[in-house]
Amino acid sequence: MKLLQVSSAILAASCASATAIKRRQGGGGFEDGQPSDGNGKGAPILGGTNHQIDLQNPDNLGRQSTDAGVVPNLKWSFSDSRTRILTGGWVREQVVTDLPSSHDIAGAQQHLTKGSIRELHWHRVAEWGYVYAGSILISAVNEDGQFEYAKLEEGDIWYFPKGAAHTVQGLEDDNEFLLIFDDGNFDAVGTTFNVDDWITHTPKSVLAKNFGLPESVFGSVPSPNPYILPATLDAHNVTGGNGQLRGNASYAYYAKDHPLETVPGEGGTLRIVDSTTFPVAKTIAATVVTLSPGGLRELHWHPNGSPLRFQTPKPLV
Ligand SMILES: *[C@@H]1O[C@H](CO)[C@@H](O)[C@H](O)[C@H]1NC(C)=O
Ligand SMILES: *[C@@H]1O[C@H](CO)[C@@H](O)[C@H](O)[C@H]1NC(C)=O
Numbered sequence: 001m002k003l004l005q006v007s008s009a010i011l012a013a014s015c016a017s018a019t020a021i022k023r024r025q026g027g028g029g030f031e032d033g034q035p036s037d038g039n040g041k042g043a044p045i046l047g048g049t050n051h052q053i054d055l056q057n058p059d060n061l062g063r064q065s066t067d068a069g070v071v072p073n074l075k076w077s078f079s080d081s082r083t084r085i086l087t088g089g090w091v092r093e094q095v096v097t098d099l100p101s102s103h104d105i106a107g108a109q110q111h112l113t114k115g116s117i118r119e120l121h122w123h124r125v126a127e128w129g130y131v132y133a134g135s136i137l138i139s140a141v142n143e144d145g146q147f148e149y150a151k152l153e154e155g156d157i158w159y160f161p162k163g164a165a166h167t168v169q170g171l172e173d174d175n176e177f178l179l180i181f182d183d184g185n186f187d188a189v190g191t192t193f194n195v196d197d198w199i200t201h202t203p204k205s206v207l208a209k210n211f212g213l214p215e216s217v218f219g220s221v222p223s224p225n226p227y228i229l230p231a232t233l234d235a236h237n238v239t240g241g242n243g244q245l246r247g248n249a250s251y252a253y254y255a256k257d258h259p260l261e262t263v264p265g266e267g268g269t270l271r272i273v274d275s276t277t278f279p280v281a282k283t284i285a286a287t288v289v290t291l292s293p294g295g296l297r298e299l300h301w302h303p304n305g306s307p308l309r310f311q312t313p314k315p316l317v
Pocket of ligand 2: 248275
């Protein structure tokens with residue numbers, strides 16, 4: 001079981017820390033982006049640095065005096081990922097080669113404009129998603145031909161077990177979501193299978209015979225792996241002979257059915273999304289946490305899984 005924490009420190013918290021940093025600036029110490037505690041430990045950096053990143057990461061400069069030994073890198077900023085831009089959106093990933101400590105969980109952010117579709121594909125790993133802006137339409141079909149077609153809004157979550165074929169389509173002008181995969185090596189060859197990739201690499205004569213259609217039907221198949229395709233919204237209803245995935249079999253989790261809980265310590269709110277509240281999500285569990293200004297998620301660890309935390313500056317739904 002992989003654990004994910006989606007958290008948000010509300011705006012007042014960032015304002016408070018900005019004021020504190022401003023007050024202490026000017027002394028040539030950590031808050032000025034220098035590895036120096038002002039008491040004889042450390043010295044300024046004279047070159048070969050990115051001062052803006054140093055300013056954002058005073059703990060990397062040694063501010064945390066209780067650190068001991070070699071501290072491995074435990075964080076990755078999506079801003080350091082290469083963004084793949086496409087007509088209809090973009091995607092940027094964090095995989096094990098970006099953050100070696102995250103060997104069994106990988107992440108991505110994806111944006112879809114209205115109507116644009118992440119093409120039909122599936123993975124040899126499970127996919128977990130969290131909508132943090134806009135709304136989307138997910139469609140999926142499992143190996144038994146059972147399907148799901150669901151509209152998800154901000155705060156909603158989905159889970160596609162490995163092998164379940166799926167698409168994601170944007171419904172608002174702009175839509176964005178976090179994707180989590182239960183394998184850190186998500187870019188390994190053979191992890192994702194795009195149906196279009198197969199179709200474009202198959203002779204049209206074979207496709208025509210296979211589907212019982214004229215070859216011309218396959219004349220405008222997009223180039224291999226278009227990844228995101230611009231499209232228009234369609235009002236047709238989806239049907240399938242083997243039925244819809246509903247109830248505990250559903251790949252969709254709706255935040256409106258599970259309000260954020262107030263925690264006993266009163267420092268924020270919490271919503272646990274694990275297999276007791278979202279039964280299909282067998283390999284990825286999540287907590288959605290909002291921290292009030294000064295709120296602290298108490299000292300804890302996860303003996304049975306490696307956690308990954310995604311921070312959003314937006315209040316969570
Ligand atoms: C789709 O299904 C809904 C609910 O059954 C129905 O109200 C609607 O008319 C259907 N739309 C189309 C285009 O068939
Ligand atoms: C659905 O899953 C929950 C949690 O695992 C369980 O308590 C409940 O009995 C299940 N419902 C059905 C209809 O199987």
